[in-house]
């Protein structure tokens with residue numbers, strides 16, 4: 001029996017979550033899928049039997065679902081059925097398994113459940129209206145969890161970033177870092193606005209919510225609202241990268257999935273129960289730099 005199980009414990013959010021759980025609670029099991037890692041157990045989240053067996057064997061009090069469908073938003077449009085199986089059907093199955101095992105389920109959702117047309121920050125109770133297939137699936141997955149397992153926490157976040165050197169699915173700033181270090185141009189969209197979220201803050205916020213017994217839906221995002229070009233410029237300054245490799249993109253590419261252009265989530269509900277500080281992108285990037293140590 002373990003205190004917690006992190007699914008996708010070698011991903012950006014999952015790795016940070018497991019690290020924090022091991023530090024604070026001990027007894028945390030973790031899974032990988034395609035990239036074996038010492039200390040982690042293989043699990044295919046889309047396989048019902050494997051998920052049932054894993055929960056039966058580990059009997060966790062809390063399950064943190066930090067797995068992600070490789071290829072992101074664009075691949076969800078191209079490979080719609082596989083995306084549905086991963087994001088919706090596997091989530092429904094996991095929530096049923098959590099209920100049967102008596103485990104508290106933590107699910108990470110996205111601001112993409114909204115289309116970004118509201119000028120004020122979105123609140124948790126606002127009606128979702130996704131702009132693309134990924135957003136639709138995240139919304140449907142949230143609904144499935146609400147129906148299947150009352151003991152749950154859904155955290156909506158966005159633009160999560162942090163130092164993740166082993167990744168095959170680099171976050172925005174890791175992508176910037178690698179591209180510029182390879183002396184290639186990094187194309188940064190100035191038409192996409194959001195609230196960059198430092199992974200350490202997100203995980204601390206999620207674990208504080210769990211500790212405080214919070215249930216239902218919460219927004220946990222960084223405090224600054226910025227476009228991706230400005231964010232990239234700031235990251236170059238902080239991480240000591242050559243900003244001349246940055247190029248501004250003013251319009252979406254014809255082949256890109258539709259995305260909310262300006263999506264801002266209100267963190268009022270989170271701040272009414274938690275003390276965790278959700279830093280802005282400048283402070284978050286400085287925290288990332290500290291994690292990088294000598295790598296710069």
Ligand SMILES: NC(=O)c1ccc[n+]([C@@H]2O[C@H](COP(=O)([O-])OP(=O)(O)OC[C@H]3O[C@@H](n4cnc5c(N)ncnc54)[C@H](OP(=O)(O)O)[C@@H]3O)[C@@H](O)[C@H]2O)c1
Pocket residue numbers: 007008009010011012013014031032033034035036043044045046065066067068069070108109110111157158159160161167169171
């Ligand atoms: N990152 C963001 O900005 C962001 C924003 C909003 C919401 N979210 C949500 O947060 C969650 C985690 O995202 P992330 O960015 O941390 O992901 P990530 O860094 O891309 O990591 C994905 C993880 O999922 C695992 N995985 C892939 N296929 C799997 C499968 N079939 N079964 C089990 N595990 C599988 C991977 O394992 P291997 O590497 O071993 O294959 C890896 O551990 C997702 O639900 C995502 O929608 C993320």
